[in-house]
Amino acid sequence: MTSLLEGAKKLVTRGTEIGARISALEAAAAASRGRVDDDLVDEAEAIAGRAAGRLKLSAQHTVVGIAGATGSGKSSTFNALTGLELSAVGVRRPTTSWASACVWGTEGATELLEWLGIPPRHQTTRDSMLDTRREDASMAGVVLLDLPDHDSTEVSHHLEVDRLVLLTDLLVWVLDPQKYADAAIHDRYLAPLSSHADVMVVVLNHIDIVPEDRRESMIADVRRLLDQDGLRQVPVIAVSARHGIGMPELRAEIARRVDDKQATRQRLEADIRGVATRLAEASGDATSRALSEQRIADLDDALADAAGVPTVVDAVERSTRLRAGRATGWPVVAWFSRLKPDPLKRLHLDLGDAAASLSGRSRTSLPATTPVQRARVDTEVRALADDAAAGLGRPWADAVRRASTSRLPDLGDSLDRAVGETDLDVATIPSWAGVVRVLQWALILIALAGGAWLAVLAVLGYLQVSVGDAPGLGPVPIPTLMLLGGVLLGILLAALCRWLVSVTASRRAASADRRLRSAVHRVTDELVVQPVAAELAAYTVVRTNLATMLK
Numbered sequence: 001m002t003s004l005l006e007g008a009k010k011l012v013t014r015g016t017e018i019g020a021r022i023s024a025l026e027a028a029a030a031a032s033r034g035r036v037d038d039d040l041v042d043e044a045e046a047i048a049g050r051a052a053g054r055l056k057l058s059a060q061h062t063v064v065g066i067a068g069a070t071g072s073g074k075s076s077t078f079n080a081l082t083g084l085e086l087s088a089v090g091v092r093r094p095t096t097s098w099a100s101a102c103v104w105g106t107e108g109a110t111e112l113l114e115w116l117g118i119p120p121r122h123q124t125t126r127d128s129m130l131d132t133r134r135e136d137a138s139m140a141g142v143v144l145l146d147l148p149d150h151d152s153t154e155v156s157h158h159l160e161v162d163r164l165v166l167l168t169d170l171l172v173w174v175l176d177p178q179k180y181a182d183a184a185i186h187d188r189y190l191a192p193l194s195s196h197a198d199v200m201v202v203v204l205n206h207i208d209i210v211p212e213d214r215r216e217s218m219i220a221d222v223r224r225l226l227d228q229d230g231l232r233q234v235p236v237i238a239v240s241a242r243h244g245i246g247m248p249e250l251r252a253e254i255a256r257r258v259d260d261k262q263a264t265r266q267r268l269e270a271d272i273r274g275v276a277t278r279l280a281e282a283s284g285d286a287t288s289r290a291l292s293e294q295r296i297a298d299l300d301d302a303l304a305d306a307a308g309v310p311t312v313v314d315a316v317e318r319s320t321r322l323r324a325g326r327a328t329g330w331p332v333v334a335w336f337s338r339l340k341p342d343p344l345k346r347l348h349l350d351l352g353d354a355a356a357s358l359s360g361r362s363r364t365s366l367p368a369t370t371p372v373q374r375a376r377v378d379t380e381v382r383a384l385a386d387d388a389a390a391g392l393g394r395p396w397a398d399a400v401r402r403a404s405t406s407r408l409p410d411l412g413d414s415l416d417r418a419v420g421e422t423d424l425d426v427a428t429i430p431s432w433a434g435v436v437r438v439l440q441w442a443l444i445l446i447a448l449a450g451g452a453w454l455a456v457l458a459v460l461g462y463l464q465v466s467v468g469d470a471p472g473l474g475p476v477p478i479p480t481l482m483l484l485g486g487v488l489l490g491i492l493l494a495a496l497c498r499w500l501v502s503v504t505a506s507r508r509a510a511s512a513d514r515r516l517r518s519a520v521h522r523v524t525d526e527l528v529v530q531p532v533a534a535e536l537a538a539y540t541v542v543r544t545n546l547a548t549m550l551k
Contacts, residue, residue, distance in 0.1 A: 017548075018265055021272050022051045024545035028279060031541040035399040036282045044275045050166065051268045057115055058108035062258045063143045065164055068174030069185060070149045073205035076241035077174050078102075078146035081139075081251060082126065099164055100146045102126055104139045112143060116167055138255040151184050165189065166271075169263040170254070172201045177210050180222050186229055194230030195274040199267045201235055201253055202226060208240035276549035279542065286391030288540035295384040296529060300521050302380040306373040307415040309516045316424055317509035321501055323429050381405060381528060388532050396539050403531035411527055418519040424512045430504050436497055443490040450482025 029044035066081075068074035082102045101118045103109045104126045113123055126139070147164055148157035165171065173190065193200065204222055207215060215238065222236050235253065239246030257263045304310075385404035389397035457479065471478050 018051075018268055018272075019055065021269070021549045022048055022055070024548035025051075025272050025276065028276070028542045028545040028549070031538040031545075032279060032283070035535070035538065036279065036395045040275070040278055040282060044279060047271045047275050051271060053115060054167075054264065054268060057112045059261070059264065060107070061103075061105065061109055061112055061141050061143050062261075062263045063112070063116065063145065063167065063169045064172060064254055064258075064263075065145045065147050065168035065170070066172050066174060067147045067150060067161060067165065067189075068205075069151045069176065069179055069182065072174045072176040072179070073241050074149070074174040075146055077172075077203060077205060077239065077250075078144065080241040080244065080247050081144060081254070082124070084124065098122055098148060099160060100124070102142075102144045104142045104144075109143060116143075116145070116164065118145070139251070139258070141258050142254065150189065151182075165193075169267045170199050170201070170257055171196070172203055172250075172254070174203045174205050175222065177204065177206050177218060180204060180218075181225060186225065190226065190231060191229040195277070196267070196270040197231050197233040199257075199263055199270060200231065201237065201250070201257075202231075203246075203250060204236060204238045205241055207238040208243050208245055272549050276546055280546050280550065282393050282395055283539065283542055283546070284391060284393030284396060288543050289388070289536060291384065291529060291533060291536070292387055295380075295387050296521075296524065299377075299380040299384055299528065300517060300524050302373075302376045303411075303415060303524055304517050304520045306377050307419050307516075307520055309419070309513065309520065312419060312424070312516060313509050313513045316426055316512040317505045319426060320505035320508045323426075377411075381408065384528065385532060388536060392539065396535065400532055400535045403535045404528055406531055407527040411523070414523045414527060415520065418523050419516060422512075422515050422519045424508075424515065426508055426512070432500065433497075433504075436493065439493060440490055443486040443493070445486075446482050447484075447486025447490070450479045450484075450486060453479035454483060 025044055025048040029041050029048060032041050032044070066074055066078045068077075078100070084102070099116075099118055100122045101113060101116070102124045103113070106125050109125075145164060145168065148154075148160050150158050150161045152158055171193070173185070175185070202222065204219060210218055219236055219238055226232070226234055226236065237246055237250050237253065239250055241247065381404050382401075385401045388404075389400040392400065454477075
C-alpha cells in the first residue's frame, strides 16, 4: 500500500485520490467474489492490478497507443509522428505483427516498457537521435506505440491489440475513409470504451484522397458515428500522414495531453469508474441494512416451536409439580405419585447438561417436527431473507437467499442438541421442599408415637394394669393430640404446599423457557442469521467502496 500511495502522489493533482480508489476497487472485488458474476469480478481485480502496477512506474511518461485497421495508415501516422521510418507500411495486408515503441526521454521508461511487454528490439529512443527539433521537445515524456492491426486474421495480433489497449494512457484510433463505419472497430472497441472519452483521439487518415467538397461531410459522418458510440467528447482530426496534412494538429493534441500530466490519471480513473459502474448496476442501489430484529424474533419463535420448546416447558412444569408434590405431600399417600412417570424422563431431559453428556445420549425423545411446523420455519426463513434482500441487485438477493438456507440441513440435529444440552435446573427439588419433607416426616413420627402410646395404654387397660390417666392438654390426652395433630397438620401442610408447588413449577417452567429459547436463538444465529449477516456485510463493503470510486 505504501508504494501504491507513493506512486499515486506522482500521478494525481490536488483533490484526487486515485490510490484510495484502487484500494476501494480491490476491496469491492474481494467482497463481490462468489456473489456477483465471476467475469465482472475478474475484470475488476485485473483493473485494480493494472492500475496499481501503473502507479508504481514512471509518472513522467504517457503511453500513447496508435491503433487502427489494416490499410488505415496507422503505421504511416506513427512514422509521421516520430519523424522516422520505424514501422513498415502496407495497404493490402497486415504489416504490423507486433507493437513497436518510440520513447521521448529514457529516464524511468525502461521499467514502463517492460511492464508494457515491449521487447528491446522493438524499442526506439527518440532522444538518442540527437534531434532537438521543437516539435520533438513538445513530445517529451511520450511513449508512442504502433499497435498491430486490430482486424488482422492472425489471432495473436488482435490479442496483442486487446492487451495493449488496456495498458495505454491515451488511445489514438486511426480510421480510413473507406472503412471508418466498420462495425469491427465501433462494436469491439469504440462503443465499449465510451467511458474513456477523455483519453481517446480519433484520426481520419488519408484525407488527401477525399475530394475537398466531401471532406466536411465525411468528418461530420465520423462525428455522428462517434456520438452514437457515446464518444461525444472525443476530438476528430483529419490528417494525411503521407503528405503531413493535419499532423501538426495531431502532434499538438498529443503534446497537450502529455503536458498537463492528466492522461494517465484519467485513464486509470476511467477504468475504475467503468468497472465500478457495472458493479453498481449488478449490486443495486439499496442502502446498506441490518437484519430486522422482529424477523429474527419471529424465526426464533418458529424454531422454538419446531424444536419442541413448548412441550419441554410443559414437561418441566409437570415434572416440578410431581417431584415437589412428592416431597411436600403427606407421606402416607405421597408414595402413590411414584407410580406416575416423570414427564422429563420420558423426554430424556431429566439429568441436566452435565449428566446428559455423561449418559451418552445424543438425542432427546421429543416428538418429531410436524409438517405444519416445518412449513412455518420455511416461511419465516424465506421472510427474513426476502426482507434482507429487498432492493438489492439480483446477484446479491440470490446470495442472501442462498445463505439463509445453506445450513438448514443441519437445523434438526442442532436444535435437538441445543434442547438436549440445556440445563433446565430441575434435577433437584426446591430447598424449601426439603424443609417441608423433614417437617412431614416429623409429623408422621409424632403421629406414630401418639398412636403407639395410645396402643400401649389400650393394651394395658385390656390387661387391667393400672397406669393412671395419660397426661393431657386440657381435656385432650397428649397421645391423642399427638396422633390427631400429626395427621391433621401433615394433611394441612401438604394442602398449603400445593400453592407453593404451583408457583415454583410456574417459575421453573418460565426459567426453562428462557434458557431453551436462548439456546434456540444461538442456533438461529449460527445457521441463519450469521450467514445472511455476512452477505449484508459484504454488500456494505461493496457499496461503501463503490461510493469512493464513483464520487
